[in-house]
Amino acid sequence: MLSRIAESLFWIGRYVERADDTARILDVGTQLLTEDASLDEEQTCQQLLAIMGAEVDGPVDRYVLLHQLLYDPESTSSIASTLAAARESARRARETLSGDMWEAINTTHLSLSSGSIRSMRATSAFGWVRDRSALITGIAEGTMSRDDGWLFLTLGRHIERADMTARLLATASLGSGPVAAWTSTLRACGAYEAFLRTYRGIETDLEAAEFLLLDRVYPRSVVASLTRAELALERLDASSKRSGFDDAQRQLGRARAELEYRPLREIIEDLGEEMESLQVACSAATEAVTRRYFHGAAATTWTGGAA
16 A cells, blocks of 8 residues: 555545544533632643643633634634544545545545534534544444555554544543543443443442543553554554564553553552653554554654654
8 A cells, every 4th residue: 555545545544533532622621610600711721731731821711712712714623623634634635535434534535624613512513523533434334444544544544543532531620520520430431321331320429430531441541542443553463473573563562561461540649641651652652653564654744643
């Protein structure tokens, strides 16, 4: 496969997942501001921007937050710019995509760039982004052969999902009422019902964090996402007889083991720093994948490419 095509598919996976998860993080953050009167709006918005790697000069409130992370096409952290980048990646890999997948990505970008999303209430806008991301992902599931292109798309999606679930967990820790914060996070992930079934109705911050970090069968948990990314790398390097030889596999495997083989309370005690370490591992894995597979596409400049 051409490195240009492989890189484009990898970043389509990452960008679509990033748009989906940014909507989920904003959903949790705005719910916290609405439901927890003890929170300082300026401070919480600044913390949310920091979690997403965005900076704003001057005072910040929830409207500035939404502009920076949802509407602004010039902000590399916004959903608008992320979906524009997904569309540009899809254009570069146009010959490998099904017509349905190209249509879904292109119309999503055009709808967003037309400004129609600004007329929606914030919660409706978050739902629209999640629906469009699910549509694109579902079309990819139903129309792509399980070849190397599929593996690069899957690899990008799950590295991004692990990174963004880490940011969601950091967002949940901002609330002063832990149960309410975690309930909002579980609902934003679509995980609330699965969580209640798994823990038989027990609802505490520790169990919620454990579910989103360590559950092996819930697809948005950090461990499940890292495992899927590792499997994609193994299949891309099926001829290798050595486990863990690939730099990206080593980074992802080490991050997963750090979570799986340590006491949960130890991780929760310093959740913010632990989640930052996980994001660094995802970034290092992306750099390793780029060095190994995308060398021929080095001339391309990727919008918001850094994890």
